[in-house]
Amino acid sequence: MKPSKLYSNKPDTFAPVEFTPDLNVVLAEIRLPENLDRDTHNLGKTTLGRLLDFGFLAQRDHKFFLFKHIEVFGEFAFFLEIELTQGSYVTVRRSVEEATKIAFKKHAARHQDFTTLPDSEWDHVEVPFDRAKELLDSILDWRSLNPWHFRKGLGYFLRSQSDFGDVFQLGKFANKHADWKPFLAHILGFDAAIIARHYAKAEELENKQAKAATIRQEMGGDFEDASKIDGILLLKRQEVDKKQQLLDAFDFRTQDKADTKQVVDQVEERIAALNARRYSLMQNRKKIIASLEEDQILFDPEEAKAMFEEAGVLFADQVKKDFQQLIAFNKAITEERHGYLVEERAEVDAELKTINAELNSLGKRRSEMLSFLSATDSFAKYKRVSTEMVTLRADIDTLERQRDFVHRLQQLRTEIRTLAEEKLHLQTEIEANVEARSADEDSLFSSIRLYFNEIVEEVIDSKALLSVCVNQLGHLDFRAELLDDAGNATSADRGHSYKKLLCIAFDLAVLRAHLDERFPRFAYHDGVFESLDDRKKENLLAVIRRYAALGIQSIITLIDSDLPQRTTAEPVFAPDEIVLKLHDEGERGRLFKMKTW
Structure with a gap:
């Protein structure tokens, strides 16, 4: 359940990247003096994470660089080799031009090259996109995520720069809280089924209230009796x-x-x-x-x-x-x-x-x-009474429709009261569940809390608190805060560098708490050392290495100016830890050895 290799059908332009099961460093060296003060260098260290996401069957998006520049990448096909729990491997083949037709190949040995393998030797070829996601979901068998799909929480373990702004809400979770809070509650060890039902009940209640408001508007506020x-x-x-x-x-x-x-x-x-x-x-x-x-x-x-x-x-x-x-x-x-x-x-x-x-x-x-x-003409009187009858019947029809509206409104009011009561009962269950899991020292949530604080305290010598509370609407609010010596929350977590640290600590803590389960065992963090001082960088690196020894693969990216300065000649990373080295001296130093697009 770790990325093992990423390669393409054009190795001269995109060279293979072979990952180890432990620590993997993508190091970008800034060799030209004029580039030292630049914020971005377009070497490809961030792009690598996007390609991993592409291999994990990210939804096609016209803003994604492969599709945005289809004239440049249209002939590329990418291969992602993934290590499975039982020691076997699966390779996913996905081309840019036919991104919705996926191929799969299971194999026993690592670091294979299937760029020239004919379709007849693949286990599955030209699998439609939705079916391919279901197939990969069953192959990965991350059953601890059930009933959610494997891609639901992938963003926590493939953190892009846009995902470090909030510990819990990823960039792709910009939509309704109901789409991600139940899942997050699930991986933290809470009863997500109750939370999902509460969101569904709240949405149903809002819909009923909107219908009642529409009926009242159509009635003009009259005859509600x-x-x-x-x-x-x-x-x-x-x-x-x-x-x-x-x-x-x-x-x-x-x-x-x-x-x-x-x-x-x-x-x-x-x-x-x-x-x-x-x-x-x-x-x-x-x-x-x-x-x-x-x-x-x-x-x-x-x-x-x-x-x-x-x-x-x-x-x-x-x-x-x-x-x-x-x-x-x-x-x-x-x-x-x-x-x-x-x-x-x-x-x-x-x-x-x-x-x-x-x-x-x-x-x-x-x-x-x-x-x-x-009038002496009876037919004139007959016509007059008939006209009055038409008017009366029209009035009756209008009143009957109005009565139907009122009956529907009364029915909706009954349903709204019932839904409000059911929502309140669910909120009570959520509060009881959160209180029980928070108080239980042996719960999954308590383990994640301890690991989270342990990582932060080891890196910056400050305690950190992971907490969950139920707000007035009955929804969960997740918080990650740094604490002062008195145990009070400080504003230090609002800085970019410490916010990124909290994100990294959260991801690693969740992975460690789920080590004994069918769960992802890798984390990709872009720009891992940015804005930290040298001592904190060394501390964070020690944590990452310790977690790698536990079986959690880390893929980190950084530029050489972010390396901690050492008084000795000992390098920060061993040669086998650096899986990809990039530099700014021409096209050969980039991830894609071509002109920038």
Whole structure:
């Protein structure tokens, strides 16, 4: 269950990479001074991980470099040799041009070359992509991942640079939490079936609530009471029955009497009341207008001054001033009254407009009823009643549809209550399961926690805590934190270098906890030493070597400037640990010995 060899049908361009079962180093040397300060060098150390993922049957993506540059890689076929648990091997052949047609070959010896092997000697050829994934899943037999497919958790053991941003949520897990949290809970030793059911129940509850909201919107918020609708339907149907009897008997005397009574008792009385009200309002309006006119001051002080001067009256200016003051005083007194009168006139005009409209409507209605009563042609009356029947039946149809909506809404409310209760019960089970597994020192989760802390503490001399809690929605929240001496979480884990360390520690801890099971036994970490100081690099390397001795294969990539500096001449890596050396002195130093694409 470890990558054993990666090669292609074009060895001059892509040379074979033979992996060991233990530590495998991909070292990129920056030999040109002008490249020392560059962040990326395009030598291929990151690309190697992508090719391993391609060999493990990653989904075809037009953004993937092989397909994005199909004109460059269209003729390539890649072969991934994988060591199985029982000591045998399987080689997966996958071409770029026909990436959905896969071939498989099982064999007993490692580091084979099947580039020229004819199709007749392969165990399976041109296997469709989906079937090929199922076939490889059965060959690898990572049964500890059941019921999930082998590719579900592969990202934890093929960490690309985009996967070091979060310990738990990989780059490919950018979609719903329901797609990855149950799986993560499973490999951590929790009851994933309960968690998956909880997510399914929550989704079903959201769908029911959305349907209920749609029904309420279609109903416009009216008639949510089925009893009220049933009562209105009863009255409408009774009216239909009466009119149907009239039509069947072709006798409109009953209808005539009913309309006559309605004209006398309702319409005429309403018209008389409205006329009386209109008369009263008209009189009131007339008085308001008269009052407004009376408030006008027609006296002109200038004219009064001239008249007094002609008469030879002394102190004409003083008289003018007194009249002006009197006018100002009078205006001040009447200004508020004038405003009230204008406002009252507006209200009277508005009410008169409403009354006139209603009188016009009632007059038209009275005319129609009297026309019906005075009609001598029975067919005209028959037509009139038939039209009313059509309107009534349309109303009944509308009410019946509305009643169906209300009944459906009531049913949904019952289902929503049931789902909410079931979701709450599942949340209680999840909380109990998390509490039990966390408290059990012999549980898988406790083992992973201990290994995780052991790795981090050995590398940076700081304790680390792996924890799982249930949030208010009943979903799991996973946390990986560094602790200070008092046991409190610190913000150190938010830095890129320490975040990467936590990711590496988590991957290795999970692999070690599952060593006795049918589970992957390799980890690929890109840029493993970036941003760490020399002492921490040496500590991390010691951890990786120790885990390799336990049977966990590590494939790490780094550039030579990230190597820890040593005072002795002893090299950091033994020659047999470096499986691939890259450099920036021309095309021959790259993973693909060609021009950059």
